Amino acid sequence: MTSREIRSRFLTFFKDRGHRIVPSAPLVVKDDPTLLFVNAGMNPFKEYFLGVSNPKYPRVADTQKCLRVSGKHNDLEEVGRDTYHHTLFEMLGNWSFGDYFKEETIGWAWEFLTEVCGIDRDRLYVTIFEGSSDADALERDQEAYDFWKAILPEDRILMGSKKDNFWEMGDQGPCGPCSEIHVDIRPEEERRKTPGSELVNQDHPEVVEIWNLVFIQYNRKADGSLEPLPEKHIDTGMGFERLCMVLQGVRSNYDTDLFTPLIREIGKITGKDYGQSEEDDIAIRVIADHIRAVSFTIADGQLPGNSGAGYVIRRILRRAIRYGFTFLGAREPFMFRLVGTLVAEMGEAFPELAEQRRLVENVVREEEVSFLKTLEQGLARLDAVIAETRGKTVDGGRAFELYDTFGFPIDLTSLILRERGYELDRQGFDAAMKEQKDRSRAASESAAEDWVKVHPGPASEFVGYDALEARSRIRKYRKVESKKTGTLYQLVLDTTPFYPEGGGQVGDSGHLEGSGGAVTEILDTRKENNEILHITEALPEDPGAEFLAVVDAERRKQTRRNHTATHLLHQALREVLGSHVEQKGSAVQPGYLRFDFSHFSKLKDEELRRVEDFVNERIADGLDVEIKKGVPMQEALEAGAMALFGEKYGDTVRTVRFGDSIELCGGTHADNTAEIWHFKILSESAVAAGVRRIEAITSDAVREYFADKERVLEAIRTRLKNAQDPLQAVESLQEENAGLKKELERLKREQAGNLKGDLKSALDKRDGVHFLARQVDLDASSMKDLAFQLGGEVEDLFLLLGSEQDGKALLTLYISKGLAAEKDLNAGAIIRELGKHIQGGGGGQPFFATAGGKNPSGIGKALEAAASYLQ
Known part of the structure; x- marks a missing residue:
C-alpha cells in the first residue's frame, strides 16, 4: 500500500465506527506556554482531557503533524544517524x-492491523x-490483559514497567495505564534464533512499537496522589x-514512499x-527529514528567527544546509527545490502545504x-x-569569536570539530559568553532607589483615551541612576492622561504644572509591573502638591495619526499581497511609522504604489474610527478582529475599527x-x-x-540655467557624460595597448615560466584587460601588476591555467598572502585573482x- 492508501484506510476505518475525522492542528502552538510545537497527537485535545472545555464530538480520529526538536522530546541529534528517528x-x-x-480500543486496533493492513499476527x-x-x-x-488474552496467546502479552506503560501528561493532570503494540519485522532466520519478546522495548531497529493505546482513567493531583x-x-x-x-516491506522509514521521492530529488x-556511502546517506537522511x-512549520505560520520557535526552525534548516555543504558538496541553495516534491507527495493530505508553497520556497531559499x-566565512575561519591549534582541544574563546563575529552556531562548531578529531573547550566558550553578557549588563545597569x-492609593487610573489633561497627585516616586542616562526620576500618578509605551506606540511626553506655575517636564512614559511610570530629570519642588498633568497634544496628535495609518497599511498589504501577511512588529512615532510584516520577497514598485493608493483612498473617504472597550475576546474574534502574533490579551479587549479593518489594539487613534x-x-x-x-x-x-x-527641484532648475524641461536637460547631460566615458575608456585601452608591448618585452623567463612583476598606472579594469591580453599571447605566464589609484593599492595576478595546474599554483591563495603587504585582502580563481589595500607603499614589497x- 502507498502512504496515501494507508492514511486513507485508517481514517475510513474509524469514520465507519462513528468517529469524526478532524484536520491536523497547526504545528505551532500559540495558546500553551508549555509548548513551542505540537509534539504528540494528544496536544490539540489537551483542553478536553483537562476538563477546560467540552468536546464537540465524543469520538474523533485524525493524522496529526508533530515536531520533536526541543525540551523533553528532542530527537534532533539522532535524526539521520539511524533509520527511524525524525x-x-x-x-x-x-x-x-x-x-x-x-x-473497543483494543479490538479495533487488532482488527485494523491484522485484517485491514494484513500484518502477520505472529509478528x-x-x-x-x-x-x-x-x-x-x-x-x-x-x-x-483480559481483553488481549481473548485475542492472542498469553506469551505475546508482555508486562511493562511504569516508565513504559503508564502515561502522564505532566506532574499534574489526567493519566493512566497504556498498552503498546510492537511489530517484529526481522527476517525469518533471525526470528527463529531470538524470540521477538526478548527484544521488545530494547531499542531494536526492527522490533518497534507501532501503536500506543492510552487509557486515561486517573487524575494526578497537586499532592502527587x-x-x-x-x-x-x-x-x-x-x-x-x-x-x-x-506495510511496504522495507527495513527503514527512509525507504518508504514518504521519503524516497525526496531522496531521489536530493540525489x-x-x-x-543514496546507498553508496554511509557518510553521504546520513546527510541525505538529515536533509530529507x-x-x-x-516546510510544514513555515506553512503553519512560523518563520525562522533568532528566538523561540523561530530559532528552532532556523537551527533545523541550518543543520540540513551544513550537511549538504560539507558532505554533498552543495555550495548553492538547493533545499528550496525540494519543496515541490514534498507538496506533490503530501499536499493532498495537508492542503496548507500546497497553499503556502510559494511562501515556503522563498523563505527557505x-x-x-x-x-x-x-x-563559507565561518568554515574558512x-x-x-x-591550523593554529596546538593539541586536539580548540580554545573556547576562539570559538566564541567565530560565534560572535560570523554568527556561526556553536553546536555546528562542536560537530565539525568532532568530525575532524578535535574537542571544543566548552567551558572557555561559556566563560567568553558570560563575559560578554556581563559587559552588556554593566553598560545598561541602573540602580533604583x-x-x-x-x-x-490604588493603581493609576489611565484617562488618556478621552483627555489630554487631568488633575493628578504623585502616589510615589524613586530615583534611578544609570551610566547610559544619568540621574532620572520615575513618578507614579494617581490619575494620568499619559499613554505608556506599548504595542509599538511610543510613550507620551508633556509636563506637570504646579500651583505656582512651576513646570516639571515629562520626558517619556513607560509601563512596568502594571504601573505607569512618568520619566523626569527632576522632582517637582513639592511632590505632595496637586498638579495638572498635561500631555504634549501636538506630539500625541501626530502619533495617533501614524498609529491609525499602520492599521490601514496592514489592511492594504493583505489586500495587495495576500492573506499570508501578518504584522511582526511596529514602531509608531510622531514623526514617522515603521511596520514589519511577513512576506517572502521585495515589493515591486507597482505593489508599493497600490499599497500607497489603498491607504490614501481610505484617508480620502474620511472613515470614522470606531473604538469599543471591554469586548469579550471570542466575540471580537468572531467579528473578524485580527489578533496580532505574540501579543497578550485578556478576557476582554479593545477593538479599533474603520471600514473593513478591525484589530485588537490598546493604542491611541485618530477620530477620522x-x-x-x-x-x-x-x-x-x-x-x-521572510x-x-x-x-x-x-x-x-x-x-x-x-x-x-520642491526646493530640490528648484535648485536643479537653477543649476540647469532655468531650463524649461529639467528632465530633458538632465538626460542631455547624461548622454554627454556617457560619450565622454566611452572616449576615456578608449584612451585607457590605447594606453594599455602601448604598455602591453613594453611589458611583453620585459618578461623574464625562469625555468620555462614567463615572469613579470611590475607597477603600472592603470585602474583595476584596465589591469585585468591587459593581463588577459598578455595571457592570450604568452604561454606559461606568471604576471603580477600593482597600481595606486585614489590613494589605494591594487594588485592583479594572472597565472596561465596550464602553469597553475602543473606547478600546483593558486592565484587566489597567493593574492591573499601578497595582499598583506598592502594591508588588505583579496581572492579569486586559481588562474586570476585581485587584491585591494590601504597601504600603497607596500606595493613594492608585494612585487x-x-x-x-x-622557487
Whole structure:
C-alpha cells in the first residue's frame, strides 16, 4: 500500500465506527506556554482531557503533524544517524472523550492491523502495565490483559514497567495505564534464533512499537496522589512512518514512499546516490527529514528567527544546509527545490502545504543564501583556528569569536570539530559568553532607589483615551541612576492622561504644572509591573502638591495619526499581497511609522504604489474610527478582529475599527482617517528571511517632504540655467557624460595597448615560466584587460601588476591555467598572502585573482615577494 492508501484506510476505518475525522492542528502552538510545537497527537485535545472545555464530538480520529526538536522530546541529534528517528512525523490516532474504553480500543486496533493492513499476527506483541509498588501502589491492568488474552496467546502479552506503560501528561493532570503494540519485522532466520519478546522495548531497529493505546482513567493531583476520573478517555497514537515501513516491506522509514521521492530529488540535485556511502546517506537522511519539518512549520505560520520557535526552525534548516555543504558538496541553495516534491507527495493530505508553497520556497531559499555566506566565512575561519591549534582541544574563546563575529552556531562548531578529531573547550566558550553578557549588563545597569510613597492609593487610573489633561497627585516616586542616562526620576500618578509605551506606540511626553506655575517636564512614559511610570530629570519642588498633568497634544496628535495609518497599511498589504501577511512588529512615532510584516520577497514598485493608493483612498473617504472597550475576546474574534502574533490579551479587549479593518489594539487613534491627510512610503527593505519592513510618513511630515522635494527641484532648475524641461536637460547631460566615458575608456585601452608591448618585452623567463612583476598606472579594469591580453599571447605566464589609484593599492595576478595546474599554483591563495603587504585582502580563481589595500607603499614589497612562488 502507498502512504496515501494507508492514511486513507485508517481514517475510513474509524469514520465507519462513528468517529469524526478532524484536520491536523497547526504545528505551532500559540495558546500553551508549555509548548513551542505540537509534539504528540494528544496536544490539540489537551483542553478536553483537562476538563477546560467540552468536546464537540465524543469520538474523533485524525493524522496529526508533530515536531520533536526541543525540551523533553528532542530527537534532533539522532535524526539521520539511524533509520527511524525524525523531527517531523505523523501520528495517526483515535480518541474517545468519555465514550468507549478499553475493549473497543483494543479490538479495533487488532482488527485494523491484522485484517485491514494484513500484518502477520505472529509478528505482533503487546505490552500492558504490570502495576507498581511505589506510593501509587497500582495493580496490574488486568482489564487490558483480559481483553488481549481473548485475542492472542498469553506469551505475546508482555508486562511493562511504569516508565513504559503508564502515561502522564505532566506532574499534574489526567493519566493512566497504556498498552503498546510492537511489530517484529526481522527476517525469518533471525526470528527463529531470538524470540521477538526478548527484544521488545530494547531499542531494536526492527522490533518497534507501532501503536500506543492510552487509557486515561486517573487524575494526578497537586499532592502527587491519584484519583479516579469521573469520565474515562482514550488517547491512541500510531507512528505513521513506522506503519508505512511495515506495510511496504522495507527495513527503514527512509525507504518508504514518504521519503524516497525526496531522496531521489536530493540525489538528482547533488549528484550523490543514496546507498553508496554511509557518510553521504546520513546527510541525505538529515536533509530529507529536515525539509519536511521546516516546510510544514513555515506553512503553519512560523518563520525562522533568532528566538523561540523561530530559532528552532532556523537551527533545523541550518543543520540540513551544513550537511549538504560539507558532505554533498552543495555550495548553492538547493533545499528550496525540494519543496515541490514534498507538496506533490503530501499536499493532498495537508492542503496548507500546497497553499503556502510559494511562501515556503522563498523563505527557505532566502535562509539558504544567508547561511551559506555565513557558513563559507565561518568554515574558512574555523580552518584557520584549527591550523593554529596546538593539541586536539580548540580554545573556547576562539570559538566564541567565530560565534560572535560570523554568527556561526556553536553546536555546528562542536560537530565539525568532532568530525575532524578535535574537542571544543566548552567551558572557555561559556566563560567568553558570560563575559560578554556581563559587559552588556554593566553598560545598561541602573540602580533604583526605594520608592518614596507620597499619596498611597490604588493603581493609576489611565484617562488618556478621552483627555489630554487631568488633575493628578504623585502616589510615589524613586530615583534611578544609570551610566547610559544619568540621574532620572520615575513618578507614579494617581490619575494620568499619559499613554505608556506599548504595542509599538511610543510613550507620551508633556509636563506637570504646579500651583505656582512651576513646570516639571515629562520626558517619556513607560509601563512596568502594571504601573505607569512618568520619566523626569527632576522632582517637582513639592511632590505632595496637586498638579495638572498635561500631555504634549501636538506630539500625541501626530502619533495617533501614524498609529491609525499602520492599521490601514496592514489592511492594504493583505489586500495587495495576500492573506499570508501578518504584522511582526511596529514602531509608531510622531514623526514617522515603521511596520514589519511577513512576506517572502521585495515589493515591486507597482505593489508599493497600490499599497500607497489603498491607504490614501481610505484617508480620502474620511472613515470614522470606531473604538469599543471591554469586548469579550471570542466575540471580537468572531467579528473578524485580527489578533496580532505574540501579543497578550485578556478576557476582554479593545477593538479599533474603520471600514473593513478591525484589530485588537490598546493604542491611541485618530477620530477620522481624514486627519492623516496623506500617506507616503519612504522605504521598503528586508528585516530577516521572510520579514519585510516599510517606513512611512503622514500628515505634517508629508507636507515637509513635498516642500523639500520642491526646493530640490528648484535648485536643479537653477543649476540647469532655468531650463524649461529639467528632465530633458538632465538626460542631455547624461548622454554627454556617457560619450565622454566611452572616449576615456578608449584612451585607457590605447594606453594599455602601448604598455602591453613594453611589458611583453620585459618578461623574464625562469625555468620555462614567463615572469613579470611590475607597477603600472592603470585602474583595476584596465589591469585585468591587459593581463588577459598578455595571457592570450604568452604561454606559461606568471604576471603580477600593482597600481595606486585614489590613494589605494591594487594588485592583479594572472597565472596561465596550464602553469597553475602543473606547478600546483593558486592565484587566489597567493593574492591573499601578497595582499598583506598592502594591508588588505583579496581572492579569486586559481588562474586570476585581485587584491585591494590601504597601504600603497607596500606595493613594492608585494612585487618583490611574487618571485618566491616560482622557487
